[in-house]
Amino acid sequence: QSVLTQPPSASGTPGQRVTISCSGSSANIGSNYVYWYRQLPGTAPKLLIYRNNQRPSGVPARFSGSKSGTSASLAISGLRSEDEADYYCAAWDDSLRGPVFGGGTQLTVL
Amino acid sequence: QVQLQQWGAGLLKPSETLSLTCAVYGESFSAYYWSWIRQPPGKGLEWIGEINHSGSTNYNPSLTSRVTTSVDTSRNQFSLNLSSVTAADTGVYYCARSRGPGAVDFDYWGQGTLVTVSS
Numbered sequence: 001q002s003v004l005t006q007p008p009s010a011s012g013t014p015g016q017r018v019t020i021s022c023s024g025s026s027a028n029i030g031s032n033y034v035y036w037y038r039q040l041p042g043t044a045p046k047l048l049i050y051r052n053n054q055r056p057s058g059v060p061a062r063f064s065g066s067k068s069g070t071s072a073s074l075a076i077s078g079l080r081s082e083d084e085a086d087y088y089c090a091a092w093d094d095s096l097r098g099p100v101f102g103g104g105t106q107l108t109v110l
Numbered sequence: 111q112v113q114l115q116q117w118g119a120g121l122l123k124p125s126e127t128l129s130l131t132c133a134v135y136g137e138s139f140s141a142y143y144w145s146w147i148r149q150p151p152g153k154g155l156e157w158i159g160e161i162n163h164s165g166s167t168n169y170n171p172s173l174t175s176r177v178t179t180s181v182d183t184s185r186n187q188f189s190l191n192l193s194s195v196t197a198a199d200t201g202v203y204y205c206a207r208s209r210g211p212g213a214v215d216f217d218y219w220g221q222g223t224l225v226t227v228s229s
Contacts, residue, residue, distance in 0.1 A: 002154050032212070033213075033214070035214045035215060037155075037216075043222075044204055044206075044219035044220065044221065044222055045155065045204075045216070045219065046219075047215060047216060047217050050214075050215045051215075056217065088154065088155055090155075090214045091214060092211075092212050092213070092214055096170070096171055097168065097171070097211075098157050098159075098160075098168060098169075098170055098171075099145075099157040099214040100157070101154055101155040101156070101157070102154065103153075103154040104153075104154045104155075
């Protein structure tokens with residue numbers, strides 16, 4: 001059981017905009033930054049969004065993050081087939097004194 | 111270009127100790143914290159713990175009784191020991207870099223090591 005809650009799956013068609021939600025508590029998302037990772041099968045996760053809505057160098061502007069209260073969202077616009085992957089949210093948890101992750105959302109491009 | 115390269119035993123018996131090492135190439139070792147993160151088969155990510163160049167550590171409370179990490183600054187390497195493993199410890203183990211406590215910005219990762227615990 002993950003500390004952060006994500007839907008197990010999401011889907012969209014090429015060109016569409018999809019959002020993935022992440023729900024937490026006042027101990028994590030409510031009081032700390034949210035991060036998003038993308039993981040392709042058989043590879044290590046890749047940092048996609050940091051500090052709620054910042055994109056590392058090289059991450060396209062199609063990816064955006066937002067946070068409100070104890071929830072956060074990742075939006076992907078102009079969906080492409082190569083966006084098929086697992087997406088994880090993460091945040092620091094003040095109670096656990098460490099990072100916590102969501103259970104992951106498997107994105108399918110139809 | 112930062113690279114993390116990890117290695118260690120991939121097959122263990124229950125009650126044995128898991129040992130992994132991660133070498134860091136190409137960037138200041140002392141400026142960051144170095145973490146271990148694992149992923150059971152088909153499941154999500156779990157942070158195990160972190161260490162910095164001076165040996166300061168933070169561990170996941172659920173694993174702290176079995177986890178030990180160490181650092182070798184002369185080689186820019188850090189290691190993980192997880193004792194008394196069970197089948198529940200099976201999964202892919204990653205090493206990763208972050209800015210330390212409060213930050214979850216794992217921007218560089220090792221290639222992952224599949225660890226299987228089986229009798």
